[in-house]
Amino acid sequence: MSVPIAGVGMTPFGKHGELTARQLFAEAALEAFEDAGIGPNDVDEVFYGNFMGEFAEQQGHSGPLAADMAGVTAPSTRIESACASSGAAVRFGVNRVRSGEVDVALVGGAERMTNISTAEGTAALAAAADALWEIKQGITFPGAYSLMAQRYFHEHGGGREDLAAIAVKNHQNAVENDLAQFQRAIDVDDVLEAPTVCSPFGLYDCSPMSDGASAALLVSEEFAEEHGLDPEVAITGTGQSSDRLALADRVSMTSTPAAERAGEAAFSEAGIEPEDVDVAEVHDCFTIAEVLALEALGFYEQGEAISAARNGETTIDGDLPVNLSGGLKAKGHPVGATGGAQISEMTKLLRGDHVNSDAVADAEVGITHNAGGTVASCVVNVLEVVS
Amino acid sequence: MSVPIAGVGMTPFGKHGELTARQLFAEAALEAFEDAGIGPNDVDEVFYGNFMGEFAEQQGHSGPLAADMAGVTAPSTRIESACASSGAAVRFGVNRVRSGEVDVALVGGAERMTNISTAEGTAALAAAADALWEIKQGITFPGAYSLMAQRYFHEHGGGREDLAAIAVKNHQNAVENDLAQFQRAIDVDDVLEAPTVCSPFGLYDCSPMSDGASAALLVSEEFAEEHGLDPEVAITGTGQSSDRLALADRVSMTSTPAAERAGEAAFSEAGIEPEDVDVAEVHDCFTIAEVLALEALGFYEQGEAISAARNGETTIDGDLPVNLSGGLKAKGHPVGATGGAQISEMTKLLRGDHVNSDAVADAEVGITHNAGGTVASCVVNVLEVVS
Numbered sequence: 001m002s003v004p005i006a007g008v009g010m011t012p013f014g015k016h017g018e019l020t021a022r023q024l025f026a027e028a029a030l031e032a033f034e035d036a037g038i039g040p041n042d043v044d045e046v047f048y049g050n051f052m053g054e055f056a057e058q059q060g061h062s063g064p065l066a067a068d069m070a071g072v073t074a075p076s077t078r079i080e081s082a083c084a085s086s087g088a089a090v091r092f093g094v095n096r097v098r099s100g101e102v103d104v105a106l107v108g109g110a111e112r113m114t115n116i117s118t119a120e121g122t123a124a125l126a127a128a129a130d131a132l133w134e135i136k137q138g139i140t141f142p143g144a145y146s147l148m149a150q151r152y153f154h155e156h157g158g159g160r161e162d163l164a165a166i167a168v169k170n171h172q173n174a175v176e177n178d179l180a181q182f183q184r185a186i187d188v189d190d191v192l193e194a195p196t197v198c199s200p201f202g203l204y205d206c207s208p209m210s211d212g213a214s215a216a217l218l219v220s221e222e223f224a225e226e227h228g229l230d231p232e233v234a235i236t237g238t239g240q241s242s243d244r245l246a247l248a249d250r251v252s253m254t255s256t257p258a259a260e261r262a263g264e265a266a267f268s269e270a271g272i273e274p275e276d277v278d279v280a281e282v283h284d285c286f287t288i289a290e291v292l293a294l295e296a297l298g299f300y301e302q303g304e305a306i307s308a309a310r311n312g313e314t315t316i317d318g319d320l321p322v323n324l325s326g327g328l329k330a331k332g333h334p335v336g337a338t339g340g341a342q343i344s345e346m347t348k349l350l351r352g353d354h355v356n357s358d359a360v361a362d363a364e365v366g367i368t369h370n371a372g373g374t375v376a377s378c379v380v381n382v383l384e385v386v387s
Numbered sequence: 388m389s390v391p392i393a394g395v396g397m398t399p400f401g402k403h404g405e406l407t408a409r410q411l412f413a414e415a416a417l418e419a420f421e422d423a424g425i426g427p428n429d430v431d432e433v434f435y436g437n438f439m440g441e442f443a444e445q446q447g448h449s450g451p452l453a454a455d456m457a458g459v460t461a462p463s464t465r466i467e468s469a470c471a472s473s474g475a476a477v478r479f480g481v482n483r484v485r486s487g488e489v490d491v492a493l494v495g496g497a498e499r500m501t502n503i504s505t506a507e508g509t510a511a512l513a514a515a516a517d518a519l520w521e522i523k524q525g526i527t528f529p530g531a532y533s534l535m536a537q538r539y540f541h542e543h544g545g546g547r548e549d550l551a552a553i554a555v556k557n558h559q560n561a562v563e564n565d566l567a568q569f570q571r572a573i574d575v576d577d578v579l580e581a582p583t584v585c586s587p588f589g590l591y592d593c594s595p596m597s598d599g600a601s602a603a604l605l606v607s608e609e610f611a612e613e614h615g616l617d618p619e620v621a622i623t624g625t626g627q628s629s630d631r632l633a634l635a636d637r638v639s640m641t642s643t644p645a646a647e648r649a650g651e652a653a654f655s656e657a658g659i660e661p662e663d664v665d666v667a668e669v670h671d672c673f674t675i676a677e678v679l680a681l682e683a684l685g686f687y688e689q690g691e692a693i694s695a696a697r698n699g700e701t702t703i704d705g706d707l708p709v710n711l712s713g714g715l716k717a718k719g720h721p722v723g724a725t726g727g728a729q730i731s732e733m734t735k736l737l738r739g740d741h742v743n744s745d746a747v748a749d750a751e752v753g754i755t756h757n758a759g760g761t762v763a764s765c766v767v768n769v770l771e772v773v774s
Contacts, residue, residue, distance in 0.1 A: 020519065054441040060439070060441075061759055061760055063629065064630060064760075064764055068636075075627040075629050077466060077468055079464060080466075081464050095486065095488065099488075101485075126445070128448040130452065131445045132407065241462050242433075242463045244455050249455075262462075373451075376448065376451045377464075
């Protein structure tokens with residue numbers, strides 16, 4: 001069943017100084033209310049994504065807090081699936097509206113990350129890995145994904161230049177996106193010559209620490225009709241899947257079966273195949289992650305997505321433009337907000353009011369892919385133009 | 388719509404040494420599978436409550452981790468609503484089964500608390516309060532609830548002896564409960580003479596730090612029939628509500644409107660009134676909390692529940708036995724597991740296989756009340772005998 005997106009909102013991603021996560025969420029939510037033409041009192045339930053509030057703000061129990069700042073008194077719950085937290089929040093909202101028990105769900109998330117040091121942030125993010133079998137061995141996320149990249153090169157070929165093309169593409173896409181953290185182009189040499197973070201990754205292979213928030217209002221078709229709303233875009237399929245947290249516990253380091261299953265579930269609900277997809281936002285927390293996402297979702301066979309950006313297939317004028325928002329790489333990655341931001345950006349891309357909409361003027365179907373950890377959690381949503 | 392409880396499980400609450408939260412949850416889940424006569428592969432979705440994993444185990448993203456330890460590969464999400472985390476997880480499972488999209492939901496939660504110091508634990512628990520306006524002012528939960536108790540005495544009368552009767556009752560109820568952390572009786576003098584934690588609370592007015600886990604398997608009626616299950620108890624109503632986190636932001640310190648709304652929603656779904664309830668498990672994290680819960684749920688007018696235990700109305704042979712499990716006070720309070728444990732204990736009470744079942748042999752309707760923070764989150768579930 002199709003769930004219309006009545007409104008979306010998103011703060012700029014980047015550094016927000018003294019603003020708290022709750023304040024950022026309120027800003028995104030108020031924009032979504034204005035976009036939808038409805039108000040806080042219309043909301044029946046809130047699903048709020050946040051990952052590292054305990055570490056950054058000593059704040060858990062943030063579901064009621066975020067709702068309160070947005071003026072909403074409906075039941076609100078914090079959903080935590082690491083960097084897929086707000087993707088999961090979106091899916092929970094879709095499912096609640098689809099059940100017929102809720103007419104309006106406010107979904108999204110927020111994260112505050114730049115108020116603590118990069119070292120503290122890296123340690124906080126590590127809580128998305130297996131504390132016993134990864135964190136205690138010293139694994140951080142750049143480390144975990146670099147292992148996946150090295151293994152990918154070993155099994156399938158490819159190298160740093162291929163990954164660099166992904167960073168270059170996503171930075172280029174963000175140049176005119178006012179909400180993006182990095183609104184500037186880079187070239188392949190910039191990527192290759194940047195300081196090494198964890199081989200094979202240089203600085204530009206990694207998404208940044210960011211503050212920011214996202215929100216979307218999901219409504220029932222009955223509510224939309226009764227209130228004279230005319231949402232142009234709806235979520236027509238949603239899928240979520242889980243995997244073992246520790247890389248060492250998995251059969252392969254170069255495939256992400258949770259993304260495969262989440263994609264299959266979402267595509268099946270929407271009644272689409274990968275070839276029906278016109279535009280995609282995928283979870284490029286590191287450049288290799290975009291490769292793994294495109295293969296898991298069936299856009300490429302395993303081992304073949306590595307050259308997609310370099311060949312121009314996923315650039316803005318390619319067959320399947322990927323991360324027209326700038327992706328996590330250039331738009332920024334306030335982790336608990338990212339899944340919701342993908343929904344906000346994709347909705348605008350499909351409605352025609354995104355700075356990059358012209359590049360996909362005929363697009364009817366877009367998908368979002370939001371991952372947690374080394375894809376131990378994954379949520380895929382299918383968005384379609386419905387009016 | 389009624390959602391049968393096919394099986395329940397619960398670890399003993401108390402100190403579990405080296406056992407991690409994921410291991411504790413697996414133990415509870417495996418008991419629930421055995422109780423239900425189904426297996427991990429039957430599960431369609433998992434909702435896992437955990438509150439302070441980041442502080443106690445440096446572990447977030449625990450939904451997939453807990454499911455994996457229980458042998459479940461279905462999508463799993465960590466639900467965090469402070470001490471109401473697994474109550475919310477139960478409600479999410481009820482709603483998913485009721486939607487018709489999920490046949491079997493594994494719900495529950497776990498918490499590990501005794502591996503860190505009491506001071507560290509108290510600081511971790513404070514993350515359920517408003518970091519900006521409460522934690523930074525030095526408020527901890529014994530402090531917040533003691534303010535509520537002092538104000539209650541001021542507005543309505545009552546005193547430490549009334550609260551002591553609640554602690555004595557709940558300890559008495561736990562004496563033969565093998566799963567309880569404190570299986571021993573205390574008397575009023577023990578309570579009054581115990582070291583002061585935060586006036587008016589002595590040690591026995593406070594629930595302890597505990598390790599433990601809980602699990603329940605919620606199934607569709609179709610699934611139960613197809614698999615020859617014959618669940619005796621079902622959840623017939625569920626309600627959740629939110630409030631502002633900070634006590635100072637509320638109109639009253641002696642009422643808990645989130646509990647009132649959650650109760651009304653749950654009772655309305657089940658089609659019952661307070662007078663239909665035969666037995667209750669309520670969130671007595673501090674003795675005063677039991678008083679506030681009984682008033683919010685409509686069992687007493689405001690200002691009148693303070694003497695309920697002292698008058699014998701809520702004791703095991705009273706008109707409305709409350710916390711026959713021992714409650715959080717004596718059973719223990721591994722915070723993320725508590726809401727699920729209330730379901731496990733109430734299911735057994737109603738089925739007749741709880742050590743205290745004889746006291747409520749004719750009971751048909753039980754309710755559970757699970758609160759987060761100073762009741763900024765509340766989930767109420769109605770359980771009824773259905774076969």
